[in-house]
Amino acid sequence: MRKTLLAPLAAVLMLTACSGEEPAPIPQATKVVKIDVHAWDGYAAQAAVLAHLLERRLGYEVRTREMKEEDSWADLETGEVDVIVENWGRADLKKKFIEEKKVALSAGLTGNKGVIGWYVPEWMVKKYPDITDWRTLNKYAPLFRTDKSGQAGQFLAGDPTFVTNDETLVKNLGLNYKVVYSGSEAALIKAAREATKNREPLLMYFYDPQWLFAKIKLVKINLPPYAIGCDAQPAKVACDYPPYLLDKIVSRSFAERGGKAYELVRNFSWTNEHQNAVAGDMVDNDLTPQQAAERWVAENKIVWKDWIPR
CATH class of the missing domain: 3.40.190.10 (Periplasmic binding protein-like II)
Incomplete structure (x- = not known):
């Protein structure tokens, strides 16, 4: 950043x-x-x-x-x-x-009003309409492979000190992905811009309020819906992030x-x-x-x- x-x-x-x-x-x-x-x-x-x-x-x-x-x-x-x-x-x-x-x-x-979630560039949703359903993510994992993720798909996270359940979600939802930390908000923004401009596959952690949404289109993945208490035990989280009133x-x-x-x-x-x-x-x-x-x-x-x- x-x-x-x-x-x-x-x-x-x-x-x-x-x-x-x-x-x-x-x-x-x-x-x-x-x-x-x-x-x-x-x-x-x-x-x-x-x-x-x-x-x-x-x-x-x-x-x-x-x-x-x-x-x-x-x-x-x-x-x-x-x-x-x-x-x-x-x-x-x-x-x-x-x-x-x-x-x-x-x-x-x-x-x-704070929203945390998983996002892909809009062009991916147009090309792969079912990609916003978390249950189809394993089918698309090969698209997201990088040198850092090996045979798994890469999930790009931000700073590891941010509010995050991503590693737990990958494990508990049985997803063939590896969480790779970009290290900062600036790195996430750069990745989102490049993926949009160059039509490169990207699955990432992101959030609103965030000025970037006025510049490029990102679409949120539908994870299992949040319900009160579903994140009470950090090791067992298998649901989306809650809405946040900051x-x-x-x-x-x-x-x-x-x-x-x-x-x-x-x-x-x-x-x-x-x-x-x-x-x-x-x-x-x-x-x-x-x-x-x-x-x-x-x-x-x-x-x-x-x-x-x-």
Whole structure:
């Protein structure tokens, strides 16, 4: 994944000077909000918009760092991070840090609806209409063979730290596939674009919200339908991923002492389309996260004005 760390306050104030927008006054005792950035562009987009509003509208300094999800959760306890801006389920981590240790809590939904699944390029569905049925995947396994998968078909996954059941699904559904980790969201996107352009077979892990869906057509495989509890035992999962209502996670100390910054985080709520617009500007239009956030904020005051604490 490309680097998406947010700029420090000084750089943001330079952008302010160029835009003519008056920054919020910063008190002598500088207020700091620590936001971790995880390894996908939609997350970085949301972090950038929150940082922009915290700095420009409320006068906070925002410090960011790129971290793995589980490491961020652990640092909620130590005070090294205040906010995880987008959480995909993570029931195990919620149980540990929210219910048992009581060092974190959910700050409400982001407004995004998350979908994880298996996808193929649209051209494959047109050529092989039954390929979207998981029960036919073994028939098509030879199409997906690569040097990395050997005699099995290749299933291309992302970062192994992402929310994933893919290896378990392959095993429990009796599929002749090998899970190969691409290592990042950027690698998945590159593979999807090349498979679409060059009409190369590709079976991959992917998710929405994701700006790429506005650029190319991918079709979701119909895995055995999700039912409540079908993924309760990780080793026995044989069903599709659940729908996710994404939420924000904060440290308990930030919730108790974060003041207006916490209120803004709690009030934040937007749509998949909003997130994809910012992420798309970052990747396809080569804007920095700060520039993409500034553009979105300038064009969407009706969306964010009610997030700002009175």
